[in-house]
Amino acid sequence: ETGVTQSPTHLIKTRGQQVTLRCSSQSGHNTVSWYQQALGQGPQFIFQYYREEENGRGNFPPRFSGLQFPNYSSELNVNALELDDSALYLCASSFSVPGELFFGEGSRLTVL
Amino acid sequence: DQQVKQNSPSLSVQEGRISILNCDYTNSMFDYFLWYKKYPAEGPTFLISISSIKDKNEDGRFTVFLNKSAKHLSLHIVPSQPGDSAVYFCAASADSNYQLIWGAGTKLIIKP
Numbered sequence: 498e499t500g501v502t503q504s505p506t507h508l509i510k511t512r513g514q515q516v517t518l519r520c521s522s523q524s525g526h527n528t529v530s531w532y533q534q535a536l537g538q539g540p541q542f543i544f545q546y547y548r549e550e551e552n553g554r555g556n557f558p559p560r561f562s563g564l565q566f567p568n569y570s571s572e573l574n575v576n577a578l579e580l581d582d583s584a585l586y587l588c589a590s591s592f593s594v595p596g597e598l599f600f601g602e603g604s605r606l607t608v609l
Numbered sequence: 610d611q612q613v614k615q616n617s618p619s620l621s622v623q624e625g626r627i628s629i630l631n632c633d634y635t636n637s638m639f640d641y642f643l644w645y646k647k648y649p650a651e652g653p654t655f656l657i658s659i660s661s662i663k664d665k666n667e668d669g670r671f672t673v674f675l676n677k678s679a680k681h682l683s684l685h686i687v688p689s690q691p692g693d694s695a696v697y698f699c700a701a702s703a704d705s706n707y708q709l710i711w712g713a714g715t716k717l718i719i720k721p
Contacts, residue, residue, distance in 0.1 A: 501652070532711075539613070539698050539711030540653070553708055587652055597643075598709070600652030 503588050503601035510578050511609050518573040518604045522590030528552070529571040530598060531563060532587040540587055546571055575606075583608045612636045613701050615712035623720050628686040630715050632699030635680065639701040643709070644673060644684050647696045656697075657684070686717075694719045 502521045510516050522529050528547045532540035542555035546565035560576040569590070575582055585605050589598035614633045622628045630644075640661040645653035659666040659673045659682070666673050672685045686693055699712040 530709075537713065539615075539700070539713045540709075541711070542708045545708070555708060589652070597655045597658070598653075600654070602650060602652050 501588060501590050501599050501601035503586075503604050505604060506602065507605045507607075509607045509609060512578055512580060514578050514608075515574065515576045516578060516606060518575075518586050518588075518606070520571045520573070520588030520590075520601060522569045522571065522588075523599050526590035526592050526599070527569055528591045529565055529569065530589045530591070531571070531573045532589065533557075534585040534587055534603070536584075543573065578608045580608050582606060611712075612639075613699055613710050613712040615697075615699055615715045617715050618713070619716040619718065621718045621720060622689050624691060625688045628684075628689045628693065628717055628719070630684040630686075630697050630699075630717065632682045632684075632712055633680060634682075634701055636701070636703060636710075637680070638703040639710075641702045642673070642675060642682050643700045643702075644671075645698045645700060646693075647698060647714070653698060689717075689719045691719050691721060693717060 504519045530545040531543040534540040543557050544554040545552045549565045562574045565571045585603040587603045589600045612635050643658040644656040646656050647653040657668050657671045657673050659675050664675050675682045696714045696716050698714045700709040
């Protein structure tokens with residue numbers, strides 16, 4: 498059974514650019530959630546996808562968007578990057594809502 | 610406004626003793642509470658949870674206590690082991706929905 502994997506693990510972008518982060522959910526899981534964790538803070542909910550549909554969204558602007566694919570993998574896209582977008586982006590999968598979340602190791606994004 | 614607060618950024622405990630991590634919340638609609646543990650360079654891993662209909666849940670060395678009237682929960686680890694050194698996050702959800710609200714975490718250090 499493979500766990501949640503995220504790519505890339507680290508990346509550096511400049512302000513105004515766009516970024517795509519990828520997540521492969523744990524085998525058998527149909528729900529994916531994305532969280533943003535700034536330094537010294539707890540994760541903040543961005544959105545969740547259940548069977549390819551957005552199933553809830555936190556307090557993030559529309560330039561944060563996502564997709565879930567038929568194999569339940571997912572992408573997080575952020576447009577018009579700002580310095581404050583620098584954070585660890587965590588993907589978590591689960592089988593049910595609100596099931597126990599299984600997290601990947603995260604993608605560390607630095608915006609210069 | 611922080612709905613979930615972990616007021617101790619760090620806690621140091623002697624190996625073999627009890628570790629008590631605390632968490633306070635403000636939203637009376639929260640009905641499900643979870644504790645996650647996070648090692649450096651890894652995603653959070655689920656530890657233990659409790660529903661608002663209970664006041665205690667135990668799993669091996671880990672026990673979570675919920676005091677609804679005080680809007681307070683605590684995680685007890687007995688006995689503490691060196692491998693318990695990590696950052697512990699408290700998280701909560703309302704009406705069993707998808708969105709977890711997280712505290713800022715407490716770094717637990719177990720001294721040999």
